[in-house]
Structures are given as structure tokens and as C-alpha cells.
Amino acid sequence: MATTENMSITPEAAEAAGDFYTYVEGVGNIPRDIYKHVKSDPLGDLPRYSIHIVTQHFLTFISFLILAATGLTLHFADLWWASFAISLFGGAETGRLIHRISAIVMVAASVYHLVTIIGGTISKSMRKRFDIKRTQIPLPKDLQDIIHDFRYFIGKEPYRPKMEKFMYKQKLHYLAILWGTFVLISAGSMLLFPEKMATILPNPVFFQDLARLLHADEAVMAITVVVFWHWSNVHLVPGRFPLQWSFITGRITREHQIEEHFLEYLNNLKEIPEEREYMKKILREKGLETY
């Protein structure tokens, strides 16, 4: 159990030193920059995604890449590379078929995701373990985190904000995916069933043109955001390069968890006894218990 000898400063003293130290019952005072001193397995040390989420991500990203490749080729049919690209897919007819099959996979993954998310929320609520802070739902704290992070970037704060399991970047991206998937699936269905839609829609000319523009424009936007924002943040920035394994292992490295998801790390300390022991050991080794 908690050994007070490891903590030579009281919670009150830690409070006085600003938010640099975080007192955790039974572990000690954890300095904010401890992530620079911990050992991390690149494959991940702490649980982050369930097998369902990992599967959904796989289904989504594979179908997304295929949809993007076939879709861009069909949309930019008049560009020089398009005829080479379409022959990779076996011509326009087969390209369209591949696009539609991938779309079915993506719709299935979205439904699967909704089922797990809604089911998981209900089951957690029933066990009274639902915590809104550990979800993707945007909260006022996210705005504070953005401001804090900006202040950190321009040198007005010494450390990154202490963030939950999902930080503001991830929440933004998640919302973008919800919106994008909804738009792409609805516009895509309008294009897929032109005969049916002509009888349902009040103004077929307008809505068909709208769907055609919406589907392509939203897709181009989604592709640019995934390439320039998602891939950069997840795999390419220093500290994550060349690959973050979370999408395969469903686990996050200790270093990353403490740096960007400190509050979730505190949850990990509560929930995983081994992690508590490890943190105690590190604090002792680094001589940090003398603070």
C-alpha cells in the first residue's frame, strides 16, 4: 500500500509548486515531465482501443483508401493519369464495382461502430462506469486545452495541457469523420440509385447536381484532411515517426499516454496495479521521491 516515505513533500507543498506535480494516492507526486524518463514499448504499454475499435478502424481505413483511389480516378477522368489508374482497377466498369463494394464495407463498419458505441455506453451506464470525460464528446475543457496548447506552442506555458483519453485534435477529427461519413453515404446513395431518387426528390435536377458536387467535394476534403492532418499527427510528427502501432495493437505507449493523455494515465494508475508499481519504481530510481 501507500508508502509515505517515497514522498518527501506533502500534497499541499505540491499544490504550491503549481500543477507541475500531480499527487496520486499510493504512488506519489508525479512530475509533469516524467514521460521523458519512462521506458516505453513501441508496440504500446497501456490499453487504448478495444478489439472492436481496432477492427472498425481497419475496415474503415482499407475501404477509405480503396474508395479514394477509385473515386479520385473516376472523378478526375479527364486528367492524364486517370486512364493509367483506371486500368489498375480493370476499367471504368470494374472500378465502379470496386468503389461500391468498398462503400458497402465502409457502411458496414460505420454501423458496427454505432452498435459498439451505443451498446458500450448503455452497458457502462448500467454498471455506473460511464464517464463522459473519457469519451469523444466535446466538452468545455477541450477549448481550455486548445488555448493552453497554443500558449505552450508560443512559449507561454512550460508544459502541454493535461488531457483526457481523447484530446481536442482527436475529437475534432472524430466529429469530422461523423459528418463526412454521413454526407458521403447520403450523397453516394443518391448517386447510386438515380432512378429511385428521381421519384423521391422534390427537385431532381438540383439535388442530383448537389449530390454530385457534395460527394466529390466532401471526398476531396476528407482525403486532404486524412493525408495532411491525420497521418501527420498520428505517424509523421517527431515522437511518432515512422509508425504508431496503436491502430494494430490497440495499445498506446506509456510516454505518449503521459504526454498527451495525462488524465487518462491517472485512470490507468487507478485501474492497473502493475502500472502503479512501475511508476513508483521510476519515481524512486530517478530520486524524485526526494521532492
Added chain:
Amino acid sequence: MRELKITSVTLPTFTLVLSLLMIFLTPDVYSADIGNCLLCHKYPGLSRVDEKGKLRLLYINEDIFNNSVHAKVKCEGCHLDIQKIPHDPAKKVDCLAECHIKEPSSEQKFSHKDIEKTVAMSVHSKYDKDGKEKKFSEDLPTCKECHDEPLYRPISFFKQVRAGISELSLSRCKSCHKKEDFIYKFYNHVTSRMHRTRNPLNIAESCSRCHDDLQIIKRHNLSAKAAFSYGETFHGKAARFMDERIPDCLDCHVKKGDASHLMLSKENPESAIHEKNKGKICASIDCHPSASPKLAKYGVHSEFSLDRSPAQYYFTVFFIILTGGTLLPLMGIILLDLIRKLFPNAMIRRRK
């Protein structure tokens, strides 16, 4: 799946097959060069600069000509003004001339003259209903504006549908018709009439020569850049990928059963694209057979320009701003993050 076979043949493959066929199957007996015109015109460099300063290539590729629809017609059959060799500068060929070939069913001398009457009834006629010459009638097409010298593009459907002549089906002809020359000629003639000589892209390009010309559009008060706006739709995109099943200009603008020479204005109630008839065209058996007439309300000529479709134009602008407006701040965050990582300990105000 079987009918897919011919449509999914891409142009390069098709051209290859066609060229191989030309090399291996062309019998020399095809030549119609009785006047010995090729004595000079067989040389690839044969050319001259005409009065307008334009280089004219006078070379005739015998192999290509012999695979063309007019292979059996003598040179003098069309170039009527050439009587002696060496000849004076030749006049342009008049396709309506009586031709030196006999139409086999009537034994009459063949002519394209009848087509002129059909075109005269169509929207492309140089004269209006009252027989008066239309304004800017020089813009309106004559035969050669749309037709080039078409090559035979045979198909065989002996067991499998494929491009080119099947030796198996030829062997059936051979059992009765002994002259090989005759067999090839009629096989080519008959099969090439059973499908389009040109693919949809080719037809759209042909129409675009006038119908995408901004000056012609303005002069004749046309409603869209026809081929360009076709290219913006799924029909046009598939045509770009050499899809042969996709509707081209003629599929919608020509009434089923009529020849393409009788193309009518959309205001003409007889026209295939008249408001009342449009639905039938879309719902044709090869296209959207289950479609209601409402399908014809869709825009098949989409041009998202400010003056033609402002709603769509502003929508596109909105999306460009949205994409830029989302991406740039996000990239800004990454950039700030990267800069901060270069100077991890830099502080404006150090806190202790």
C-alpha cells in the same frame, strides 16, 4: 458477363488487335488502285505547301485505306476531277457524288445523295423551314465535318463476342462463297454496320469541334458547351475511360430507329430530347429501363459556371473555402507544434 467482353476491351488492346489483324489478315487483292495513283502517293514524304501556306500531306497508307469502309471504291470514284496523271490540284471530294460502285440489291450506281434530304430536315440544315438560308449557315456541318474516312472495326460473335474477324465464322462463309476477297469485304461491311464504328469519346470529340466552340455557341444561341458539360457527368467520365456501353451524344439526341442525320432541335416535338420524349430515351432498354420519366429531369449537361448554375457555383466555392478553412488552421497547429519541438525549453515567461 458475356456482353461485357466487348465493352471492357480498352482502346490500346483494341488497337493492337486491329493492327495485328491488319498485318496478318489483309489480303493484297483488296487494292482498288486501278488508276495506279499509288505510284506517287505511296511515298510517305509526299506533300506540298498549298496557297494558304498550309502543309498538305498527300501520302496514302495503302494498308489503312484497304481496311477502310471505302476500300473497294477507286480513287477516281470520289476524286472525279482527276482525269490525267500528273494531275492539277485536286478539288475537295463531294460525298454526294454518284459513286463508281454498284449497290448490290438494286444494281444501281451508289450515292450518298439521299442523306442530303435527311440532313435538310434536321437541326443541322443550312436552310430554315421556309427554305431560306439560315444566319451563319457556314457554321453548319457538311458530311466531312463529322465523318472522317472510317476504318472497319469488325466484331466476331462466333461462340464469344470479341473484336476482329473470327476465322471460325469466316469458314462458314467459305463453304458457299469461294472468293476470299468477297468474304472479307462483306463480313467487314455487315459486322461494322452492327455496332458503332466510333466509341462514345470519339463521338463526343467529334461533336465538340463545333459544340464546344464558344463563338459558335454564341452565334447560334446554344444552351451549353455540349461536349464539355457531358464530360462533367458520369456518362462523360465513363466515356473518357473508353466505356462503350455509356450513352454518347447520338444515343440521346437521335430518335430510336432514325438515322443520326435526322437530328432535331429540342423544341421540335418530334425530337428525341423534346421535353415529352426525354423520359423514353433515358428509360431505353439498354440504359435505365426501370426509370420513371422523372429521371429525365436530371441535368445531363452539367456546367457549374456562375451564369449557368449559380447555386452549384456558390456551393463549390463554399466547399473550397470550407476545405481550406479547415485544413489551414489544422496545419497551423502541426506547424506550431513542430516549431515548439525544435525549441522545447524556450519560454517567454518562465514559471517557477
